[in-house]
Amino acid sequence: MWPWLLSLLALAAMAIYAVGLTYGAERWKAHTRELRSQLDSARTPPRQQRVDFRDLEGLPSPVQRYFRTVLRDGQPVVRGVAMRHEGRFNMSESGARWKPFTSEQWVAPHRPGFVWNGRVAVLPGVPARVHDAYVGGEGILHATLLGLVSVADERGDGALAAGELMRYLAEATWYPTALLPSQGVTWAAVDDRSASGTLTDGGTSVTLLFTFDERDLIDTVRAEARGRMVGGEIVPTRWLGRYWNYEERGGMRVPLDGEVAWLPPEGEQTYWRGHITGIDYEFAP
Structure with a gap:
C-alpha cells in the first residue's frame, strides 16, 4: 500500500477518535448536569440549622x-458539599490492577444524596467515566468507556440503594454535621472506642459500625453486608473504610485521605485509595 495512503488512513483514524472523545466527554457532562439537577431538586431544609452540643447528651x-x-x-x-479527589482505583475483582483516577463529587445532606463523577485511566487515551450516586432514594451506577460505550448501567432501590446510602453515611466524615442526631442519625453504644450509626431515608435504612482512634477521630467504618457487583450480580459482602490525615476545613476537622475495601471470605480486597484535593462547603444561614 502506498505510504501516503497509510498516512491518510492514520490521520482519518486519529480524527475519528478525537471526534468520538470530544463527543463522549460532552455527552457525559450533560448526564452529570442532569444528575446534579436531580440531586438539587430532592434537597430539603436541614432539620436544625446550628450545632447544639446539648443534643449530644445520652449519645x-x-x-x-x-x-x-x-x-x-x-x-x-x-x-x-463540592469536593475533588485524586488517587488510584483497583480494576480487578480478585487481584491488583491499579489505575489512576480523578473525580468530583457533590453532596446534599438534606435529603441525603450525592453524585460522584469519576474519570479512570483504564488504557492510554481511553478513559472510563463513572457515575456513582444516591439521588432521591435511588442508587445509581453508570460506567462507560469514552463516555459512549456503557459497561454498567444500574439504577433502582433495594440492595443498590442501600449500598449507596451506606457510602453516603460512611463518607459523612467529610461533612460531619450530617452525623448529628438532629440530622437523622441514630447512635447505639458498642464499647468505648466504637458505636453503630443508623440512617433511614424513605424505605431504606442502613447501619454502619464506626471506630474511633486515640484522638477521638473516626478511624474506620464497617458494614456487615454491602452490595458488591460481581459478574453483573449484587452480592452482599463485608465492607471497610479507613480514614486518616485529618485537617481543618470549613471550621471542621475532616480526613483528607482514605481507602475502602471489600472483605470477602478469601481476604481483604482494597479497591479505592484517594486524597481530597479540594473541598468547599455551603452552610445553613
Whole structure:
C-alpha cells in the first residue's frame, strides 16, 4: 500500500477518535448536569440549622467525644458539599490492577444524596467515566468507556440503594454535621472506642459500625453486608473504610485521605485509595 495512503488512513483514524472523545466527554457532562439537577431538586431544609452540643447528651461516649473534637458548638450545619479527589482505583475483582483516577463529587445532606463523577485511566487515551450516586432514594451506577460505550448501567432501590446510602453515611466524615442526631442519625453504644450509626431515608435504612482512634477521630467504618457487583450480580459482602490525615476545613476537622475495601471470605480486597484535593462547603444561614 502506498505510504501516503497509510498516512491518510492514520490521520482519518486519529480524527475519528478525537471526534468520538470530544463527543463522549460532552455527552457525559450533560448526564452529570442532569444528575446534579436531580440531586438539587430532592434537597430539603436541614432539620436544625446550628450545632447544639446539648443534643449530644445520652449519645455513646466515643460519639460525644468525636463531635466535640471535630465541631464547634453553635456552628452552622452543612447544606451542601463540592469536593475533588485524586488517587488510584483497583480494576480487578480478585487481584491488583491499579489505575489512576480523578473525580468530583457533590453532596446534599438534606435529603441525603450525592453524585460522584469519576474519570479512570483504564488504557492510554481511553478513559472510563463513572457515575456513582444516591439521588432521591435511588442508587445509581453508570460506567462507560469514552463516555459512549456503557459497561454498567444500574439504577433502582433495594440492595443498590442501600449500598449507596451506606457510602453516603460512611463518607459523612467529610461533612460531619450530617452525623448529628438532629440530622437523622441514630447512635447505639458498642464499647468505648466504637458505636453503630443508623440512617433511614424513605424505605431504606442502613447501619454502619464506626471506630474511633486515640484522638477521638473516626478511624474506620464497617458494614456487615454491602452490595458488591460481581459478574453483573449484587452480592452482599463485608465492607471497610479507613480514614486518616485529618485537617481543618470549613471550621471542621475532616480526613483528607482514605481507602475502602471489600472483605470477602478469601481476604481483604482494597479497591479505592484517594486524597481530597479540594473541598468547599455551603452552610445553613
